Amino acid sequence: MKQKQKTALIAYIFILPQIIGMFCFILGPMVASLVISFSRWNLVDTPQWVGFENFRIQFHDPLFWKVVLNTAYYSLVSVPLGIVISLGLALVLNQKIKGVAWYRSVYFIPVVTPMVAVALVWSWLYNPDFGAINTVLNYVGIKGPKWLSDTTWAMPSVIIMSIWKGLGFNMVIFLAGLQDIPEQLYEAAGLDGADRWHKFKNITLPMLSPAIFFVMIMSVISSFQVFSQIYIMTEGGPANSTNVIVLHIYNLAFKYWKMGEGCVVGWVLFSIVLLFTLIQFGLGKRWVYYER
Amino acid sequence: MFEPKKKEVILNIKQMRVIIKKLFTHIFLFIGGLIMLMPFIWMISTSLKEPGAVFIYPPQWIPNPITLGGYIKAWTFLPLSTAYLNSFKITLSVVGGTLLTSSMAAFAFSKLEFYGRKLIFIFLLATMMIPMQVTLIPMFILFKNIGWIDTHWPLIVPHVLTNAFGVFLLRQFFMTIPDELLDAARLDGCSLWGIYWKIILPLSVPALATLGIFTFMAVWNNFLTPLIYLDSMEKFTVPLIVSACQGLYYNDWTLMMAVGCSAVIPVLIVYLFAQRYFIQGITLTGLKG
Numbered sequence: 001m002k003q004k005q006k007t008a009l010i011a012y013i014f015i016l017p018q019i020i021g022m023f024c025f026i027l028g029p030m031v032a033s034l035v036i037s038f039s040r041w042n043l044v045d046t047p048q049w050v051g052f053e054n055f056r057i058q059f060h061d062p063l064f065w066k067v068v069l070n071t072a073y074y075s076l077v078s079v080p081l082g083i084v085i086s087l088g089l090a091l092v093l094n095q096k097i098k099g100v101a102w103y104r105s106v107y108f109i110p111v112v113t114p115m116v117a118v119a120l121v122w123s124w125l126y127n128p129d130f131g132a133i134n135t136v137l138n139y140v141g142i143k144g145p146k147w148l149s150d151t152t153w154a155m156p157s158v159i160i161m162s163i164w165k166g167l168g169f170n171m172v173i174f175l176a177g178l179q180d181i182p183e184q185l186y187e188a189a190g191l192d193g194a195d196r197w198h199k200f201k202n203i204t205l206p207m208l209s210p211a212i213f214f215v216m217i218m219s220v221i222s223s224f225q226v227f228s229q230i231y232i233m234t235e236g237g238p239a240n241s242t243n244v245i246v247l248h249i250y251n252l253a254f255k256y257w258k259m260g261e262g263c264v265v266g267w268v269l270f271s272i273v274l275l276f277t278l279i280q281f282g283l284g285k286r287w288v289y290y291e292r
Numbered sequence: 293m294f295e296p297k298k299k300e301v302i303l304n305i306k307q308m309r310v311i312i313k314k315l316f317t318h319i320f321l322f323i324g325g326l327i328m329l330m331p332f333i334w335m336i337s338t339s340l341k342e343p344g345a346v347f348i349y350p351p352q353w354i355p356n357p358i359t360l361g362g363y364i365k366a367w368t369f370l371p372l373s374t375a376y377l378n379s380f381k382i383t384l385s386v387v388g389g390t391l392l393t394s395s396m397a398a399f400a401f402s403k404l405e406f407y408g409r410k411l412i413f414i415f416l417l418a419t420m421m422i423p424m425q426v427t428l429i430p431m432f433i434l435f436k437n438i439g440w441i442d443t444h445w446p447l448i449v450p451h452v453l454t455n456a457f458g459v460f461l462l463r464q465f466f467m468t469i470p471d472e473l474l475d476a477a478r479l480d481g482c483s484l485w486g487i488y489w490k491i492i493l494p495l496s497v498p499a500l501a502t503l504g505i506f507t508f509m510a511v512w513n514n515f516l517t518p519l520i521y522l523d524s525m526e527k528f529t530v531p532l533i534v535s536a537c538q539g540l541y542y543n544d545w546t547l548m549m550a551v552g553c554s555a556v557i558p559v560l561i562v563y564l565f566a567q568r569y570f571i572q573g574i575t576l577t578g579l580k581g
Contacts, residue, residue, distance in 0.1 A: 008406035010484045015400045017393040018416065021453025026419050029427035029434070036430060043433070092321060097314055105567055106325045109332070112563045112570070114513040116534040117552040121335040124545060130347055132334055168328070172574045225423055228515040232535060246425050246516075253429050254520060266426045273423055 037263035044257075054260040064265070066240055067248040068272075073155060074162075074244060075223040082163045083170060083215060090174035091204075104175065108168035115165070119232035122161045123148060126233075148234050151241040158229055158242055165229075170215050177211035178204070206289040213280075213288045220276050224269060245269050332556065339363065339549035346545045362546035363554070366537070369547070372554055374526050375533040382444050382529060383511045386451045387504050394458030395500065399488050401459065402466035403474060413463075420456040432520055442523045451511065458503050461573075465499035466492060502573035505566045512559060530555045 037054055041047035058064045089107065093100055110118065125132045126147035134144035145153045185203050194202070205212075227246040230236060236243035236251075245265060253262030338346060339362045341355040366372060400406070401413050435446045469492060477487050493500070515531045522528055528536065537551045563570070 004405065007404055007484065011400040011404035011406040011409075014396040014404070014488075015412065017453050018397040018455070018459060019412070021393075021450065021455075022416060022419055025431065025450040025454050026422060026427060029430035030422065032430035032433075033426055036433075043436070089324065092317060095314075095317060097317055099318075103321050103325060104571070107328050108567075108570065109560070109563070110328055112509055112513075112559055113332075113556045114515075114531050114534070114559065116513075116515055116531045117335075117555040118331065120534060120538060120548060120552050121331045121338075124338065124549070125331060125334065130349060130351055132330075132351060135350055164327070164331075169574065172571055176571075176574070221421070221423070225425060228531075231515075231519075232538060249425055249428070250516075250520075253432070259429055259433070262429050266429065269423055270426045274421070277421060 033263045033266055036259055037261075037267060039260050041259040042257040043259060047259075050260065054258075054264045058261055058264050058268075063240060063243070064248070067243045067245050068268070070155065070240075070242060071224055071226070071244045074159060074226055075220060077156075078159045078162050078166075079216065079219045079223050081159075082166055082219060083212065085163065086167045086170035086215075087174050087208075087212070089167065089171045090178055093171070093175055094178045104168075104172065107171055110165045111168040113165075115228040116232050118165055119161070119229040122157075122229075123233050126157055149238055151238050154234055154238060154242045158226075158233060161233070162223075162226070162229060166219075170219070173211055173215055174208065177208045181207045209288045210290060213284050217277060217280055220280070221273055224273055224276075245272075335549050335552050335556070338545055339553045341546050343544065343546050362550035365544070365547045366550040366554060369541070370533055370537055370551065371525055371528070372530075372533055372551065375528050375530045376558075378444065378527060379512055379529045382447050383508055385448045386511045387507045389448070389452030390455045390458055390507055391500055391504055393452055394455045394503065395462050395493065395496070396488065397459045398462030398466050399492055402463045403469075403471070403487075403492075404484070416456050417460060419454070420460070428516075428520070435521065441521055442527055443521075444527065446521045447511075447514070447517055447529075451507075455507075458507070461503055462496065462499055465496055469495055498569075498572070501566070502569045505562070505569045506573055508562065509559065530558075 036047070038049060038051055039047040040050045040054070093103055126134075128134055128144065128146040128149065131147075133147070137144040147153050147157045181204065185207070186199055189199050189203060225246055226244050227250070230242050230244055230247055231250075234242040236247050246269070249262050249265045249269070252258045252265060337353060337355055340358045340360070341352070342357065342359050342361065345352060345355060397416075401409060431446070431450065432441075435441055440446050473491060474487055477491055482490070512529075513531060514529070515535070518529045518532050519535070522532060525533075525536065534548075534551055534555050537548055541547050
């Protein structure tokens with residue numbers, strides 16, 4: 001065998017595990033998921049082909065639309081807010097002060113901890129009668145709401161906790177991006193008479209835009225998949241005010257054994273994520289600035 | 293006599309401004325840091341309280357007396373030690389396996405010539421965009437049919453065999469290894485496997501460590517897939533025990549917080565030792581991504 005062919009053969013062997021994985025655990029199941037979404041199956045009886053019935057059931061189910069709306073609510077609030085706060089933190093941290101590494105480490109701690117443990121302690125913090133949050137509010141004379149038990153406040157409670165947990169991650173990315181911006185740009189702008197706001201708007205933001213773009217895409221994709229904290233803190237309640245897409249899939253498939261409908265919602269999730277990502281890439285061409 | 297004094301005064305105002313700004317910055321960051329840590333402090337504090345001391349108002353910050361009752365209950369009522377073993381077993385298997393398969397694939401994509409290299413790589417990368425919830429149900433059905441439910445296999449095998457992120461990360465890194473090194477090794481009669489094993493891998497320890505740490509964290513903290521695949525408590529991973537104790541002992545906050553602390557502490561220890569790999573890894577992906 002020629003050397004080139006031998007190399008190619010070995011290359012194929014080297015990529016084989018990942019290729020097998022890709023077909024068995026991603027592509028295959030995706031096709032299967034589509035097929036199952038057209039059938040009624042509870043894993044016990046034999047599956048029955050029902051065409052678009054599952055789609056019809058879900059799209060006419062007010063709960064389906066509620067979970068989509070809730071998920072959008074969660075995403076549209078937690079992502080921008082999280083990005084703004086972590087960018088702010090990164091800007092503050094980017095000044096040459098002692099202990100930057102310390103602060104960075106501390107702010108990153110919530111990121112590495114298991115979501116379930118964090119969700120649990122925050123449930124306790126949100127306790128209306130004995131939780132730390134309402135206690136502190138009491139000190140300043142505010143009677144705090146019932147947080148996780150209140151249909152209006154449950155989702156904001158989850159959002160606050162999620163932002164808190166994710167801050168460090170984006171902050172580290174922005175910090176690295178900020179530290180890559182050459183000092184000369186700011187100096188030159190200063191010589192031309194630019195003030196702080198101008199420097200931020202015309203140097204910092206454009207130079208940071210690739211990082212912001214990356215963070216936005218990752219954050220949106222993961223925010224649509226929110227699950228663990230909701231499962232622990234509210235189980236979707238009260239009155240489905242915090243029920244989200246993935247929890248809905250979980251309930252449909254593993255509580256009610258409606259595999260077909262679960263797959264339908266799974267594909268809806270994928271479509272939403274795909275759509276948002278494509279939109280962001282399209283818009284990104286306009287505002288993301290790449291240094292050549 | 294007048295001029296020097298004026299200069300001094302202006303310098304002092306400027307210096308003062310800088311000092312005040314630095315002070316405010318520190319105060320701001322310090323408060324922020326407290327906010328980041330406060331829930332954990334509260335978790336530890338509650339776990340060390342006596343059950344009666346939990347539901348008093350106003351709540352105590354420092355327990356009096358400090359008791360390990362919560363931890364004793366946590367470790368005896370629940371199979372926490374088994375859960376630790378399970379989590380370690382799963383996590384280390386995945387880390388080892390995924391480092392191997394990802395680096396192999398990354399080596400091929402970065403250093404070897406073969407038909408379809410670019411296309412297959414792009415295809416692989418595209419799979420990163422697919423949310424795992426789409427494949428969740430068919431995977432469950434697949435594993436049910438081959439009898440893997442309530443075992444640890446579904447938590448190990450798919451993760452080891454599908455890691456587009458790892459392949460991407462390592463490929464970026466491998467591309468920085470000069471081809472001349474490989475050519476020289478070839479001339480010395482080294483096989484491709486030898487090059488991979490004796491040259492590429494040793495040179496890539498930082499990147500491998502970073503990927504390993506990230507994978508460790510992701511697998512240890514994982515909740516949804518263990519929730520679906522594991523039924524019996526002896527098979528549970530640590531996050532699952534946390535969730536279980538919430539169901540079983542929902543009013544016993546000292547127990548629950550003790551479990552929570554037990555879940556968080558090993559992760560924190562790993563983090564303390566491996567901090568720079570985290571930061572390194574995130575900045576690598578954030579800027580090249």
